[in-house]
Amino acid sequence: MKPFISVILPCRNEVRSLARCLDSILASSYPADSMEVLVADGLSEDGSRAVLEGFAAKDARVVILDNLSLITPAALNLCIRAARGQYILRVDAHSVIGPNYIAVLIDFLAAHPDAWGAGGRMFTLPEAHSMFSKCISIVLSHRFGVGNSGFRTSGAIAEPQSVDTVFNCCWRREVFDRVGLFHERLIRSQDIELSARIARAGGTLWLVPGADTTYFAKVDFLPYLSHNWLNGIWSVVPAIYLSRLPVRWRHLIPLAFVAKLTVSLAGALLWRIWWLPVLPLGPYAVLNLAFSGRLAVQHRSLKLAVLLPITFAGLHFAYGAGSLWGALRLAVHRLRRVSLVPVQETNS
Numbered sequence: 001m002k003p004f005i006s007v008i009l010p011c012r013n014e015v016r017s018l019a020r021c022l023d024s025i026l027a028s029s030y031p032a033d034s035m036e037v038l039v040a041d042g043l044s045e046d047g048s049r050a051v052l053e054g055f056a057a058k059d060a061r062v063v064i065l066d067n068l069s070l071i072t073p074a075a076l077n078l079c080i081r082a083a084r085g086q087y088i089l090r091v092d093a094h095s096v097i098g099p100n101y102i103a104v105l106i107d108f109l110a111a112h113p114d115a116w117g118a119g120g121r122m123f124t125l126p127e128a129h130s131m132f133s134k135c136i137s138i139v140l141s142h143r144f145g146v147g148n149s150g151f152r153t154s155g156a157i158a159e160p161q162s163v164d165t166v167f168n169c170c171w172r173r174e175v176f177d178r179v180g181l182f183h184e185r186l187i188r189s190q191d192i193e194l195s196a197r198i199a200r201a202g203g204t205l206w207l208v209p210g211a212d213t214t215y216f217a218k219v220d221f222l223p224y225l226s227h228n229w230l231n232g233i234w235s236v237v238p239a240i241y242l243s244r245l246p247v248r249w250r251h252l253i254p255l256a257f258v259a260k261l262t263v264s265l266a267g268a269l270l271w272r273i274w275w276l277p278v279l280p281l282g283p284y285a286v287l288n289l290a291f292s293g294r295l296a297v298q299h300r301s302l303k304l305a306v307l308l309p310i311t312f313a314g315l316h317f318a319y320g321a322g323s324l325w326g327a328l329r330l331a332v333h334r335l336r337r338v339s340l341v342p343v344q345e346t347n348s
Contacts (some may be wrong), residue, residue, distance in 0.1 A: 002034040003106060006085030007171075011052075012042030014093040016052050016127075016149040017216060021093050026059055034064065040075035060325045068180025068321065073182035073190040076270065080176055086212040089170040090191075095122075097168060102209040105170040108160065116175050116203035119166025121157070128215040131303050135311040136217040136224055138304070144291040145315055161207045164248055165195040165338055170212045179203075185241045188234035190301030192247055203277020224311075225318045233329075239251030240333050257284065258320030288312050 007025055025037055039052055041064055049064075056062040065082060087106060087178055091097060098120075105118045124140045126133035126277040138207040139145040169191070179197040180192045195205060218224050235251045245252075257280060279343060292308035 002031050002103075003034075003086045003110065004034050004084060005030065005087045005089055005102060005106060006079070006083035006089055007035060007037045007089045007102075008076060008079035008083065009037065009039045009091050010042070010079070011044065011047055011048060011093045011094060012040060012070060012075075013044045013046040015044070015047040015217065017094050018048050019055075020096055023060070024096040024098075026055075026061065027099060028097070029099050029103045029133050030106070031329075032061065035061055035102070035287050036084060037062045038065060038079040038161060039063070040065045040078045042067040042070040042075060048252065052239070057251055064076075069184070071184070071187050073186055076190070077181040077184065077269035078132050080181055083173070083198065087170055087174050088173055088176070089168070091168050092215070094216050095168060096216075098212045098214075101168075101213065102170070104208060104238040107213075108185055108208045109170065109172060109290050112160075112206070114204065115206050117166070117169045117171040118160075118196055118206040118208045118211075120208055122167045122213050122215050124215050124217050127218060132148070132221060132311070133217055133309060135227045135304065135307045137307065138299075139311045139315055140215075140217060140296060142291065142295070147253065157173060157207065157209045163207045164199065165192055166205055166207055166318055167215070167302045170194075175203065183241065186234065188231060189247065193238060193242065199285075215270075221314065225314055228315050228318035229322040229325075232324075232325040235319075235323050236326030236330055239330050252323065254316050254320030255323035256320075258317065259326050262324065267287065284316075 008193065009021070009025075014021075022037070022039075028035070037059075039062065041049060041052055043066070052062070052064050056064055063076075063082075065078050067078055069075070076090065089102060089105070089310065101120060104120070108118050109115055119278050122141075124137040126137050175198065179194070183193050184190075186193055198205065218227060235247045236245065236255070238247075239245050260280045261277060264280055268274050268276045288309050292312060293305055295308055296302065296305035
């Protein structure tokens with residue numbers, strides 16, 4: 001008999017993608033009697049709850065939990081505490097897992113007792129049939145867009161690879177006994193922070209061939225910018241609650257770029273050295289246009305040649321600006337803490 005696995009799924013107002021996600025989980029090749037699906041619903045108001053209740057009525061594996069905190073890390077912890085499985089697989093509501101996803105990961109972890117967790121490659125597809133959604137899916141799968149994020153940018157892999165984090169990760173249950181649950185003050189970046197804790201404890205995470213996830217990219221430009229802005233903020237703000245930043249260097253490159261651009265613009269205004277902003281913008285524009293042009297040729301689309309530079313810039317500038325705002329919030333927080341430290345008088 002296969003090991004029992006708990007699939008955990010946080011959701012709030014995900015009616016557009018929830019049924020598609022649950023269908024993929026329940027259609028898994030993994031034995032039905034060795035799996036449960038715990039869905040923590042954050043009091044959805046868009047019809048998601050009715051979708052969940054419909055699935056639960058038809059399939060006893062689906063269990064609905066109420067996430068009264070309404071935030072992702074609380075939902076994940078709620079599911080983990082209720083989970084009965086030897087393994088725990090987190091699935092994002094905007095994704096679809098392949099039929100063999102669970103079986104491949106469980107077989108890998110069973111054969112590699114030193115591995116703490118494993119996941120597969122992410123294939124990003126447009127949420128809708130629009131050119132801009134296609135642009136977003138390309139940008140989020142390219143190294144110029146997301147850096148060395150292995151699960152996003154890796155092509156076909158023949159052998160398992162040790163990585164710093166994976167999407168839709170499957171962990172051994174005892175991992176949470178060793179390093180603790182998700183940090184509930186982190187509205188975002190909680191998965192990156194957990195992966196960093198695992199690494200500090202000596203654990204490893206693996207990208208495994210044969211396990212694939214499809215992620216559906218956002219459709220509209222403004223939500224795309226807002227999403228990247230918030231991700232940027234939460235690449236830095238966690239340091240308010242932690243002793244260190246949990247993110248990797250690739251997450252901080254947009255911060256360095258936007259900070260340099262901001263200083264250059266300030267210098268241009270103060271000292272009237274109008275060419276200063278060209279120093280950061282020039283090389284970036286060349287790289288952006290070069291990668292965008294190459295991708296447009298690969299996809300044989302003139303429209304992509306126009307839209308891809310905007311989409312790349314939307315990711316980098318929004319994320320970098322959010323990171324800069326987060327850094328300012330962090331600096332203010334640290335200064336306030338210093339100002340609250342009482343000054344001890346010394347006897348003269």
